[in-house]
Amino acid sequence: MKCPYCGFTQDKVVDSRESKEADSIRRRRECERCNKRFTTYERIDEIPYMVVKKDGRREKFDRQKVLSGILRACEKRPVSAAKLERVVDETEAYVVDSPERERSTSEVGELIMSRLKELDTVAYIRFASVYRDFKDVREFKEELEELLHREKRSI
Structure with a gap:
């Protein structure tokens, strides 16, 4: 995951929560270079092959x-x-x-x-x-x- 502020690829997950619908996971991340926080969402890939x-x-x-x-x-x-x-x-x-x-x-x-x-x-x-x-x-x-x-x- 790239930091949206500085582009660094190393971060740590500060907090993880499942969405209310339980179809995604919200993660708060902190960049290990600039220490700024950002949020990512993970969803199941539902488009079939x-x-x-x-x-x-x-x-x-x-x-x-x-x-x-x-x-x-x-x-x-x-x-x-x-x-x-x-x-x-x-x-x-x-x-x-x-x-x-x-x-x-x-x-x-x-x-x-x-x-x-x-x-x-x-x-x-x-x-x-x-x-x-x-x-x-x-x-x-x-x-x-x-x-x-x-x-x-x-x-």
Whole structure:
């Protein structure tokens, strides 16, 4: 917090009180350089983080929805819960770090697929088949062939 008088960044809290509505906290602060007092208010950030769907609709980011999709893709696969949690955490951080408070679902989906590809190729294919909405076996086969081709190049 910068002092509004001298711009110094070090201060101490002299007094804290909750507002009558309990939706903010009022703090009296004292600058450690000029010793002047000023008041700050802290409020909960209520503007949700959004994802933009392919058809342009906006939807509130839902961590649980991401987790359930990843869990479905990793069902009966040797992927630990800790690794799944890390993928969900990275996905949420990606959305939260957006300066516009929103990301497209295509960006979010690509991030999840890249993480799943590193963890388990079967889980990746499962997730990709739903996410990319494969229309037929040919699309599924093309994705598998591309995966195999990349795997051969890395050996």
